Amino acid sequence: MDWFYKFPHMNDDALRSLKKAIDEGFRAFTRSYGDTIEFLFSPLQHFLIAADRFMTQTPWPIIILLIAAIAWAATRNLRIVGGCFVTLLLIGYFDMWDDTMRTIAMIFVCTVLSIAIGIPIGILMSRSNRVQRVINPILDVMQTMPSFVYLIPVVMLLGIGKVPGLIAVVIYAIPPMIRLTDLGIRLVDRDVLEAADAFGASGKQKLFKVQLPLALPTIMAGINQTIMMALAMVVIASMIGVQGLGQPVLKAIANQYFTLGMFNGLAIVGIAIIFDRVSQAYGKRLQKHREIVHG
């Protein structure tokens, strides 16, 4: 009755050699292609370094003004602009300016990358149910797989540093971008699409003149979620060498520095709120035409 109480698992030796074979296979792959892959990702590295340099080396008053100006352009809301202003001043006053700037640079690059990859995939997905059926489970894996797990192969391939961190964050943060692009396009009114067809619009014209503009509010919601998830991933990414607010948090965990952890955590919350409010208000402004309903 032993098998009844104890799950009859695979033979220990067989299991060990299976794991070993996979590990070795991957290691061999890394040895022979690691450099090539690293080379492929070097444009990303340059992009990251440029963003990082811009954020940390530009004098702080200019950065604050710049962020306030962007917030104003996107929201036209003085309260949100004021909120950004105060949050940034507080962050600077508590000596977290440089780390915050590095994190913002990282998030910026992640978001740009997620948009650049996510929207085309979302569009492909919306066009074919088969593609949707293939991609959906992949997205599920990306979202539910504990992020530490896919840090391992990324680190094995690319080592420790900014780019592997970036990749880990993008993998974690891109699913809502893809899903909401797909959803937004699928939700476009069939009547409007039929009208576009009736006027002889080509596939491309339909996409750019009808589907994407009408899906834009949903896509904006996707961008918002992607930013939030990227921020949540920043602490974990700092384990593999991403600089920014995550590192002091890690240090605080290791040494039980309660206040250090708290301050940096709050700084993350602060910029999360800035990003969230600004992108949401912008999304709302985009759909102004939907609000004024004829009475």
Added chain:
Amino acid sequence: MAEHAFGGIKIRELYKIFGPNAAAHIESVKNGLTKTELNEKHGHVLGLRDINIEIPSGRIQVIMGLSGSGKSTLIRHINRLIDPTSGEVLVDGVDVVKMSETDLREFRRQQTAMVFQKFALLPHRNVLDNTVFGLEVQGLPQSVRADTAMRWLEQVGLKGFEQKYPNQLSGGMQQRVGLARALANDAPVLLMDEAYSALDPLIRSDMQTILLDLQKEIKKTIVFITHDLDEALRLGDQIAILRDGEVIQQGTSQDIVLRPADDYVANFVKDVNRGRVVHVEAVMQPLAGHAAPSGPTIAAGTTIEEAVRLLVSGPEKDVTVVDPTGKPLGVVTLRQLAGAIVSAHGTTSPSAAAPAMAG
């Protein structure tokens, strides 16, 4: 637009079966399988059966029928938003069914324009940008588009609203945008699928007037779908009545009202205000010989109601009906005219039906 005279629309032996395996059932349908049998035995829906309609250039063809009778399906075959299972749709002599993807796109851009029941405007574009949509798709330069669009917006009475968004407008105004968008294309064929059904009666009547006034200048070939008989009679040069995907009667308003093909059509026309539809020829006493008209005359094609109005204000006398060349066709008396109004199947008095035709 077209250098040569537009050749009109001819629909020949058009069949449409909805379902995954439509082609397999077309033969049995042609051999008389009914809509119900097709649905019960094979799970396919018969959309259209053996439709034959000829629409001369510059005319308004109305298609009528109850909900689900296949009106939308039929009109969507003209610009092939729906592919037929078998049959021909000739627009200006070219079979739409055989067109390649690119030809079809070009055909839709140049030859047809469509107005939709639910307007189908682009909510993220203002009125002007909605109106230019067809021209934009054609790839015309910006300045041409804006000029053309502004001209049509003015024609439909929307000057000053160019910058509004669709949901800032009432239904009637939105549909005028839809109409302007279609007219801006300057295509010879205008397809209107229950374009006015979502509008309330007064606005609807306004829109009918706009269309009829415009049609005097633009002379498009218009296919107009409605399930409102008054609308059909007012707009249609020709009317086709559909039931369960089949045409059960086609003809002019006179044919439909005076000689309904069966009970279904008779039921449709029983409430109509005949005084406003039926022409004097239908009630006159035809002239045997070729006597010259003596006394007052009235043109053929005048409605009974109009004739009564003329007669009561004139002398108490027989009136001669004459054709456009002045040739006398028959005589008619006030008594005959009045009789024709009340004998309208004895169902409705003219005054009760009158509000539907107001304006």
